[in-house]
Amino acid sequence: MxxxxxxxxxxxxxxxxxxxxxxxxxxxxxxxSACIADTSDxxxxxxxxxxxxxxxxxxxxxxxxxxxxxxxxxxxxxxxGSFAKVVSTLHEANINISYIYGISLNENGAPIVVKTxxxxxxxxxxxxxxxxxxxx
Amino acid sequence: MxxxxxxxxxxxxxxxxxxxxxxxxxxxxxxxxxPYYRAKMQTAGIEPSDIKGIEDLHKLxxxxxxxxxxxxxxxxxxxxxxxxxRVHASSGTTGKPKIGVYTRRDIETWSECxxxxxxxxxxxxxxxxxxxxGYGLFTGGLGAHYGAxxxxxxxxxxxxxxxxxxxxxxxxxxxxxxxxxxxxxxxVAEDLEKAGLVDKIKLKAAVCGAEPWTDEMRDQMxxxxxxxxxxxxxxxxxxxxxxxxxxxxxxxxxxxEDHFLPEVIDPVTLEQLPEGSEGxxxxxxxxxxxxxxxxxxxxxxxxxxxxxxxxxRTMARIQRFKGRTDDMLIIKGVNVFPSQVEAxxxxxxxxxxxxxxxxxxxxxxDTFEVQVEVTENVFTDEVxxxxxxxxxxxxxxxxxxxxxxxxxxxxxxxxxxxxxxxxHVTDKRNLYK
Numbered sequence: 001m002x003x004x005x006x007x008x009x010x011x012x013x014x015x016x017x018x019x020x021x022x023x024x025x026x027x028x029x030x031x032x033s034a035c036i037a038d039t040s041d042x043x044x045x046x047x048x049x050x051x052x053x054x055x056x057x058x059x060x061x062x063x064x065x066x067x068x069x070x071x072x073x074x075x076x077x078x079x080x081g082s083f084a085k086v087v088s089t090l091h092e093a094n095i096n097i098s099y100i101y102g103i104s105l106n107e108n109g110a111p112i113v114v115k116t117x118x119x120x121x122x123x124x125x126x127x128x129x130x131x132x133x134x135x136x
Numbered sequence: 137m138x139x140x141x142x143x144x145x146x147x148x149x150x151x152x153x154x155x156x157x158x159x160x161x162x163x164x165x166x167x168x169x170x171p172y173y174r175a176k177m178q179t180a181g182i183e184p185s186d187i188k189g190i191e192d193l194h195k196l197x198x199x200x201x202x203x204x205x206x207x208x209x210x211x212x213x214x215x216x217x218x219x220x221x222r223v224h225a226s227s228g229t230t231g232k233p234k235i236g237v238y239t240r241r242d243i244e245t246w247s248e249c250x251x252x253x254x255x256x257x258x259x260x261x262x263x264x265x266x267x268x269x270g271y272g273l274f275t276g277g278l279g280a281h282y283g284a285x286x287x288x289x290x291x292x293x294x295x296x297x298x299x300x301x302x303x304x305x306x307x308x309x310x311x312x313x314x315x316x317x318x319x320x321x322x323x324v325a326e327d328l329e330k331a332g333l334v335d336k337i338k339l340k341a342a343v344c345g346a347e348p349w350t351d352e353m354r355d356q357m358x359x360x361x362x363x364x365x366x367x368x369x370x371x372x373x374x375x376x377x378x379x380x381x382x383x384x385x386x387x388x389x390x391x392x393e394d395h396f397l398p399e400v401i402d403p404v405t406l407e408q409l410p411e412g413s414e415g416x417x418x419x420x421x422x423x424x425x426x427x428x429x430x431x432x433x434x435x436x437x438x439x440x441x442x443x444x445x446x447x448x449r450t451m452a453r454i455q456r457f458k459g460r461t462d463d464m465l466i467i468k469g470v471n472v473f474p475s476q477v478e479a480x481x482x483x484x485x486x487x488x489x490x491x492x493x494x495x496x497x498x499x500x501x502d503t504f505e506v507q508v509e510v511t512e513n514v515f516t517d518e519v520x521x522x523x524x525x526x527x528x529x530x531x532x533x534x535x536x537x538x539x540x541x542x543x544x545x546x547x548x549x550x551x552x553x554x555x556x557x558x559x560h561v562t563d564k565r566n567l568y569k
Binding site for chain 2: 005007009010011016037039041042044046063064065066067069098099115
């Protein structure tokens with residue numbers, strides 16, 4: 001139901017993303033998705049990874065600030081209006097969406113990562129509404 | 137032109153005699169009227185009768201910011217509070233501001249000092265002067281204002297913040313002189329150039345102070361605006377701007393020695409140094425009623441020259457400042473201590489003692505950036521929370537030092553740390569050369 005997300009603080013400087021990815025690769029951490037929320041002088045790199053704790057430890061060793069949060073990965077069927085249904089379900093339950101991003105597309109649908117103001121409530125409401133969520 | 141030739145051009149013997157008489161009087165006054173000073177002198181084993189003239193100055197204990205802080209706000213005042221008419225203040229290292237208190241006669245003495253400086257800049261009662269310093273607790277605005285009025289000039293109290301209005305009125309009122317910080321004047325010059333109005337102004341002189349500036353800045357002001365620019369110096373604790381100013385020969389800042397007794401000391405051994413040595417400037421008030429300070433350590437590093445100047449004045453000249461003995465920064469004319477920024481950061485939960493203040497001058501205007509390390513204590517996956525943290529840090533620093541800092545979040549260990557002790561300031565302005 002929940003997915004662990006590894007987020008990393010990055011200065012907006014040349015080569016920082018490259019360095020983080022190299023650290024994770026040499027720690028043998030496999031990435032499933034990545035997205036960056038950026039501002040003019042820094043960014044927050046959000047990763048869905050296998051063994052995020054291992055990734056966090058490797059990053060800490062190298063001096064990077066990172067953390068692990070639980071997010072929800074909802075599986076949105078490949079059909080018109082299916083994501084709208086997810087969003088309105090949460091909206092009607094008064095749950096705020098902090099951010100969303102997609103993972104990848106396959107024939108079953110597109111998993112979309114959603115961080116909300118109340119993940120536990122959101123997950124059970126989505127489940128009740130027949131929305132499939134992933135557990136990795 | 138010389139405002140007060142009888143004083144400004146006295147012989148060195150006359151100056152020393154006057155200083156000796158005034159020092160003896162001042163020491164007696166503080167001993168009898170300021171319990172704080174009496175205790176300090178008793179601890180040092182000094183009685184007023186031990187001080188017979190300026191040759192005995194070295195026997196007296198120093199006054200430092202710590203004394204001002206302990207005696208805050210009126211503990212160093214030598215007169216009853218009912219005799220005081222004004223308070224000014226500037227930033228202190230931590231917590232308490234450094235204040236100056238004035239009697240009616242002190243305001244007049246100060247005004248006369250400023251009038252001497254303005255006259256040195258070639259100004260008279262025929263001139264129209266814009267005061268572009270902030271009006272308020274800061275000594276710049278009211279100090280320049282009272283001095284210009286005392287001289288009889290027409291004064292426009294512009295204060296700061298509205299350059300367009302300043303330029304409009306500079307042209308409309310045919311303003312001939314301006315008193316403001318040097319960086320602000322260069323900003324005004326830029327706006328005048330952009331608007332194509334440089335040949336519409338009647339400005340002939342600028343008296344600039346409140347922050348250190350370079351000869352390059354003087355050349356720029358003079359060439360771009362077709363004016364003469366003069367450097368005025370002062371400190372709130374001693375009285376304010378007008379303690380010293382440079383004349384048309386620019387051979388250093390003439391200090392008004394009939395009111396302010398200067399000496400140079402070794403900041404480490406605290407020994408008084410012989411004439412001409414470089415060290416920390418120490419000033420004793422000789423003619424102040426409100427808060428006469430004895431051997432006040434300015435923390436400014438310089439040298440004094442005593443030979444007669446080509447302008448005819450005999451008053452000693454403070455040479456180019458070489459820096460400070462403490463870590464005080466002057467940003468946009470405001471005194472900022474790194475410790476104030478640190479204290480503000482400590483009130484923001486989770487921020488580390490690792491921060492860096494970066495000061496620069498871009499387009500003749502000071503920039504003030506505070507870099508703060510993002511550690512696990514404050515890091516979140518949501519940008520909105522990080523932006524909230526930035527705003528909180530900004531607001532705390534603004535409340536502490538009165539300036540808007542650009543807050544930059546940086547990765548941990550991104551800041552230079554030296555032998556266990558962090559280096560907290562990068563000043564790229566190169567003001568002390």
